[in-house]
């Protein structure tokens with residue numbers, strides 16, 4: 345991406361665009377926008393959409409086993425919401441001149457990523473609660489600033505998504521509360537889930553800004569409002585007291601309170617990059633499941649297209665007859 | 667328990683309890699099967715739609731199973747009833763428990779079920795049992811959407827490609843024989859039809875057949891002919907696959923006796 349060129353030589357169109365963004369205005373699909381801006385948004389929105397649909401797998405696999413009918417319904421509704429988020433986000437990406445099939449192909453062939461968090465297995469029921477509490481919680485921290493993103497369709501999609509994510513977060517925390525106050529086995533299940541999800545949740549904010557090459561440009565463009573580290577800090581500050589309220593232990597022996605913030609120990613970025621590059625516990629499984637669903641559904645999509653074409657031909661010939 | 671509760675103390679009514687259990691088990695078991703589709707459907711719109719169907723059925727199940735616990739004299743909760751019974755105590759129709767198979771078979775079953783449940787809930791909306799009438803009044807709105815969804819897919823698959831036509835016809839042929847059980851009568855149904863509680867199967871079947879035949883004609887599909895009428899669900903005699911469904915449904919709940927979730 346020739347980000348440097350964009351920043352250095354500004355044409356009148358570029359100046360106009362930057363003035364709009366600086367004034368906190370919204371860029372709409374028909375407006376002129378720098379090529380790099382469009383590409384950055386396509387990549388970010390697609391990655392976000394992919395995360396929504398891959399994210400259906402780790403929790404979806406507990407739908408048939410949920411321990412009460414109430415929890416089963418909450419979980420079905422949540423996974424359904426995530427599918428809906430995927431739909432809005434692919435639609436938002438489509439306003440930038442790409443289509444969903446093309447983006448899905450990039451996901452299926454590993455050329456576009458999704459959040460590393462979904463490459464960890466959900467081996468106990470408490471993982472469903474922990475995901476709602478921590479993963480939806482971290483997603484909200486990341487996404488609330490996006491409701492003010494400079495690109496209108498993305499910002500508007502985020503408003504609706506954030507409402508539902510915060511609902512998921514509250515439900516997750518409530519489910520975790522029940523486990524933490526339940527039988528010794530349930531309590532153990534809750535602690536074990538926190539132990540496994542805490543660090544991956546912190547990694548959801550991405551590498552430290554000094555190691556995050558696109559951050560500065562995204563800020564200039566009004567796509568990003570806060571640094572990865574700032575958002576991560578907000579999450580830690582909000583979540584540590586919640587863990588304490590639950591009587592659970594955050595698995596970070598170096599965690600301290602500096603009078604203003606909770607300061608985390610060192611994040612294992614080697615693990616993050618290993619998972620990001622494809623060698624996490626579930627990367628292969630997630631993509632294989634996604635591709636299988638897509639391939640096994642090909643005949644259905646083809647049928648729908650064939651039927652639509654027949655209907656069109658029928659109404660055209662009726663039009664001629666009349 | 668609130669002393670000011672306006673809910674009248676419900677007398678034990680074994681017949682109504684048994685009938686509500688059939689309806690509730692139908693909803694629970696089909697909801698469970700539909701939930702298996704999460705993240706596996708042919709396109710994102712269907713992930714939303716199939717989970718929406720699952721949620722509607724599970725909602726009906728929760729209302730009815732809770733009601734059963736109040737009128738069968740046991741005081742069981744919806745979860746006691748869903749998670750702590752073994753196969754012979756389940757009284758769902760076999761059609762509901764059949765494995766979903768591919769999207770063609772799932773869609774064919776949805777058509778058969780929705781075409782039955784639309785007149786069923788319409789009739790039950792004026793049941794003399796107020797609880798059942800209440801559940802039906804809500805379900806009738808949902809099932810109208812279920813039928814639209816099933817109809818639109820059966821037509822698209824039937825009149826789509828040669829491959830989709832073959833698949834949905836195969837799925838239909840497989841599930842079709844199980845539909846007969848939906849319209850069976852026994853002494854319980856006779857007693858409750860006489861009391862105005864239950865829907866009369868003799869009135870439901872022609873409505874069901876008319877809807878299904880109409881959709882199949884538009885879909886260029888063949889109405890299956892069969893002499894086989896598998897039955898037994900209402901008396902607890904289930905298919906082999908049902909044990910696996912219950913194992914998955916109940917395992918976690920049963921592993922933690924007495925726990926709350």
Ligand SMILES: [Fe+2]
Nearest residue numbers: 396425426429
């Ligand atoms: Fe989401």
Ligand SMILES: [Fe+2]
Nearest residue numbers: 480508509512
């Ligand atoms: Fe969510």
